[in-house]
Amino acid sequence: MAAAAAEALRAAARAAGSRVLSGRQGRVPPHLLAVGVLLPPALAFAGKSFWPAANCDDGNRLVSRSRLTPAVQCEEVKAASSSLPKVVESIPTEVNLKTSIVRLYQYESCPFCRKVRSCLDYHRIPYEIVEVHPLSKAESKLISPDYVKVPILRIDTADGQSFQLRDSKTIVPPVFWSLFQTQLQLS
Numbered sequence: 001m002a003a004a005a006a007e008a009l010r011a012a013a014r015a016a017g018s019r020v021l022s023g024r025q026g027r028v029p030p031h032l033l034a035v036g037v038l039l040p041p042a043l044a045f046a047g048k049s050f051w052p053a054a055n056c057d058d059g060n061r062l063v064s065r066s067r068l069t070p071a072v073q074c075e076e077v078k079a080a081s082s083s084l085p086k087v088v089e090s091i092p093t094e095v096n097l098k099t100s101i102v103r104l105y106q107y108e109s110c111p112f113c114r115k116v117r118s119c120l121d122y123h124r125i126p127y128e129i130v131e132v133h134p135l136s137k138a139e140s141k142l143i144s145p146d147y148v149k150v151p152i153l154r155i156d157t158a159d160g161q162s163f164q165l166r167d168s169k170t171i172v173p174p175v176f177w178s179l180f181q182t183q184l185q186l187s
């Protein structure tokens with residue numbers, strides 16, 4: 001039964017000038033059989049399948065979906081992108097690191113993360129460590145889906161602003177400068 005349905009999909013795809021994504025040895029995966037997705041040849045990639053988003057306004061947008069993660073709908077993408085912290089190269093002058101919530105997204109054994117940790121420890125800045133899984137990187141994808149490296153320093157201020165700094169070369173100098181400015185304002 002499934003073989004007949006797969007052949008019917010392939011025949012329809014050939015007639016339409018498209019290819020059906022197929023699994024190993026030319027078999028169509030069951031999730032494609034259920035939906036019957038036909039894709040143009042340029043969008044048929046091995047390993048990932050690109051599906052038309054069901055709840056998008058434009059209808060032409062494609063959403064990537066791997067086998068291990070659930071599908072992401074457009075509303076979820078829009079909601080997640082609106083709550084992402086702003087990426088900055090320097091810490092704004094009105095932000096006090098000692099009174100803000102500081103989170104360091106890191107790997108335990110990463111030397112660049114250790115550099116940032118030692119800077120925060122030296123200046124006695126309270127911070128939380130968020131250990132990122134090295135393969136899935138699920139923890140860092142929540143705040144920076146377009147950036148897969150660590151360290152990432154997230155700063156949440158008392159007035160609701162949220163910032164993130166990426167890479168140790170970008171994090172350490174602004175931390176030093178911010179604390180220097182705070183000491184100048186106190187004197």
